[in-house]
Amino acid sequence: MKVTLARGSGFCFGVRDAVEMAHESTDKYGSVYMLGDIVHNEHVVRQLDDAGVMVVDSLANVKEAPVLFRAHGTSKEVWKNAEKEGLNIIDATCPLVTQIHEEVKQLAEEGREVFIIGDHGHDEVIGIASQIEGATVLSSAAEAEPLRKMKKIGVVSQSTQTIENVQEILNVLVTKATDLRFINTICFPTTRNQEAIKELARLNDLMIIIGSFTSANTKRLTSISKKLNNQTYQVQTDKDLSLEWFKEIETVGVSAGASTPDFLIQKVISRLNEISIEIGTMETEPA
Numbered sequence: 001m002k003v004t005l006a007r008g009s010g011f012c013f014g015v016r017d018a019v020e021m022a023h024e025s026t027d028k029y030g031s032v033y034m035l036g037d038i039v040h041n042e043h044v045v046r047q048l049d050d051a052g053v054m055v056v057d058s059l060a061n062v063k064e065a066p067v068l069f070r071a072h073g074t075s076k077e078v079w080k081n082a083e084k085e086g087l088n089i090i091d092a093t094c095p096l097v098t099q100i101h102e103e104v105k106q107l108a109e110e111g112r113e114v115f116i117i118g119d120h121g122h123d124e125v126i127g128i129a130s131q132i133e134g135a136t137v138l139s140s141a142a143e144a145e146p147l148r149k150m151k152k153i154g155v156v157s158q159s160t161q162t163i164e165n166v167q168e169i170l171n172v173l174v175t176k177a178t179d180l181r182f183i184n185t186i187c188f189p190t191t192r193n194q195e196a197i198k199e200l201a202r203l204n205d206l207m208i209i210i211g212s213f214t215s216a217n218t219k220r221l222t223s224i225s226k227k228l229n230n231q232t233y234q235v236q237t238d239k240d241l242s243l244e245w246f247k248e249i250e251t252v253g254v255s256a257g258a259s260t261p262d263f264l265i266q267k268v269i270s271r272l273n274e275i276s277i278e279i280g281t282m283e284t285e286p287a
């Protein structure tokens with residue numbers, strides 16, 4: 001059984017840097033606060049918890065230690081309050097998210113009605129929307145349909161959206177405005193990951209996508225793969241792999257969400273190699 005790992009799978013540089021900063025901060029200060037989990041992955045969260053990261057739901061619960069602002073950005077209001085309180089802020093915001101904040105401000109300055117294509121309630125989207133007054137979040141083309149006609153529209157997207165969803169929504173938005181400006185803010189690690197999955201899903205008999213079921217990014221990657229290869233399985237760890245899936249399978253493509261750490265990817269790859277040997281043995285066993 002041939003196993004191929006997708007280029008650029010797992011932690012994107014934004015998440016990798018934020019996790020490193022969290023570890024460096026706990027080494028330096030003993031502990032550090034964070035508003036919510038750093039990524040949607042239970043293993044990473046547990047490791048950071050062991051290292052001294054304390055997850056809280058509001059700044060009111062931040063005591064002496066510094067507070068780390070996560071890769072996917074923090075709302076303007078929280079920034080202001082933290083500065084007002086004189087908290088020691090460790091900023092791990094991904095530069096590509098900061099760029100989206102700048103883009104929406106620019107669109108608003110141009111006098112456009114601003115739309116953010118993204119998941120409702122996602123922290124990155126909340127952070128982007130907070131940069132200006134009156135931004136509207138759209139997660140699907142159906143949500144764009146009832147919009148009234150407008151003169152000037154500005155559109156950005158959450159960094160981890162699929163280009164297909166963005167295009168569907170844009171198709172509706174172009175019918176709503178005479179002047180539409182779209183800035184493609186899907187980040188390049190996301191684009192690269194999605195493209196690699198599409199290629200592997202076409203070329204392989206079966207696909208494995210590694211990541212937490214709480215990770216919207218991983219779920220999106222699984223759905224991209226499933227559209228091209230119905231033998232697609234999402235697993236959280238190597239323990240979730242079932243031997244049954246791999247009978248008659250010659251090639252396996254593997255990828256992982258941006259919140260999946262390398263050690264989990266390596267464990268899955270090792271288990272797949274073991275499965276390959278086990279299945280090979282079973283196939284050569286006499287009936």
Ligand code: SF4
Pocket residue numbers: 012013014015071072094095096097159160187188189190258
């Ligand atoms: S997904 Fe993209 S924008 Fe988000 S943290 Fe990773 S690199 Fe940055």
